[in-house]
Amino acid sequence: xxxxxxxxxxxxxxxxxxxxxxxxxxxxxxxxxxxxxxxxxxxxxxxxxxxxxxxxxxxxxxxxxxxxxxxxxxxxxxxxxxxxxxxxxxxxxxxxxxxxxxxxxxxxxxxxxxxxxxxxxxxxxxxxxxxxxxxxxxxxxxxxxxxxxxxxxxxxxxxxxxxxxxxxxxxxxxxxxxxxxxxxxxxxxxxxxxxxxxxxxxxxxxxxxxxxxxxxxxxxxxxxxxxxxxxxxxxxxxxxxxxxxxxxxxxxxxxxxxxxxxxxxxxx
Numbered sequence: 314x315x316x317x318x319x320x321x322x323x324x325x326x327x328x329x330x331x332x333x334x335x336x337x338x339x340x341x342x343x344x345x346x347x348x349x350x351x352x353x354x355x356x357x358x359x360x361x362x363x364x365x366x367x368x369x370x371x372x373x374x375x376x377x378x379x380x381x382x383x384x385x386x387x388x389x390x391x392x393x394x395x396x397x398x399x400x401x402x403x404x405x406x407x408x409x410x411x412x413x414x415x416x417x418x419x420x421x422x423x424x425x426x427x428x429x430x431x432x433x434x435x436x437x438x439x440x441x442x443x444x445x446x447x448x449x450x451x452x453x454x455x456x457x458x459x460x461x462x463x464x465x466x467x468x469x470x471x472x473x474x475x476x477x478x479x480x481x482x483x484x485x486x487x488x489x490x491x492x493x494x495x496x497x498x499x500x501x502x503x504x505x506x507x508x509x510x511x512x513x514x515x516x517x518x519x520x521x522x523x524x525x526x527x528x529x530x531x532x533x534x535x536x537x538x539x540x541x542x543x544x545x546x547x548x549x550x551x552x553x554x555x556x557x558x559x560x561x562x563x564x565x566x567x568x569x570x571x572x573x574x575x576x577x578x579x580x581x
Contacts, residue, residue, distance in 0.1 A: 317371050319344040333384040345372040348403040350420070351468050351502075363403065369420065374399045388436035388443075397427040402454055404468070407502045407515050423456035425467060444492075445477040465516040466500045473497045486534050490546075493526045499555060525552025529574075539581040548572040 325339040348369070350361045365371040380393030402423045409419050429450030436443050452467035459465070478492030498520030529546025548554075549570050 317346060317365055335382045338379045341376045343374050343376065348372055350403055350405055369403060370401045372399065372401045385436055390434045392432050394430040395428065399425040421456045421458045423454050425452065425454035427452040440482050442480045448474045459515055462515045468500055470500050471497050486532055488531050491528045495524045498523055520555060523553060523555060525549040525554050539579065542578045545575045548574055
């Protein structure tokens with residue numbers, strides 16, 4: 314097997330402007346020595362991780378970003394845009410099914426790029442706090458062995474994503490929060506309704522618009538240098554989260570996809 318080494322430089326420039334404003338620009342080169350490969354035929358809690366071995370070189374990318382940030386009394390708002398290149402992108406071929414360890418027959422190599430813009434706002438008042446974000450991001454890929462399809466969306470291509478949350482602190486230690494998310498559905502290699510006698514529509518199917526509403530309660534208390542935190546709530550009170558959020562991660566099914574959750578932590 315080959316040994317891979319790399320140099321990954323990062324550069325960032327910030328400039329402060331009058332009236333609590335800041336502009337910035339950044340550039341970076343990254344190299345990833347293992348690949349995420351989505352295998353939809355198996356109910357895995359995470360994507361399959363494949364190391365850079367043999368002819369499968371590390372995934373490399375360059376990331377360029379510019380942005381503006383304005384500081385508020387107890388918060389800030391921020392707008393940024395970016396462009397990212399990707400090389401040595403690996404994906405499972407849609408017209409085969411893995412039966413052995415001959416990965417050269419099942420994995421295809423390509424390249425891609427991403428671009429987009431993001432906006433974020435956070436602000437706190439005496440008892441209330443607000444967070445909101447919106448992102449428009451496109452992620453595209455191209456594979457020589459699937460050249461007839463040209464440039465296709467990445468499996469992680471989610472053009473529109475909006476999320477917001479509001480919290481109210483009704484005592485010194487307790488608070489309640491309600492939040493929600495609306496985003497574009499994920500791209501699939503093929504549709505679940507595809508007829509095997511018809512031509513494969515490579516990444517021509519996208520899940521429906523996803524939305525959900527969550528609510529939670531938080532309790533936090535400080536003991537000298539220690540912090541006790543408790544959180545309970547309901548995930549997806551109303552909504553249609555993707556199957557992998559409900560089945561693959563939890564291996565249980567609840568009515569209307571509503572999931573209770575609870576966490577407790579103690580820092581010392």
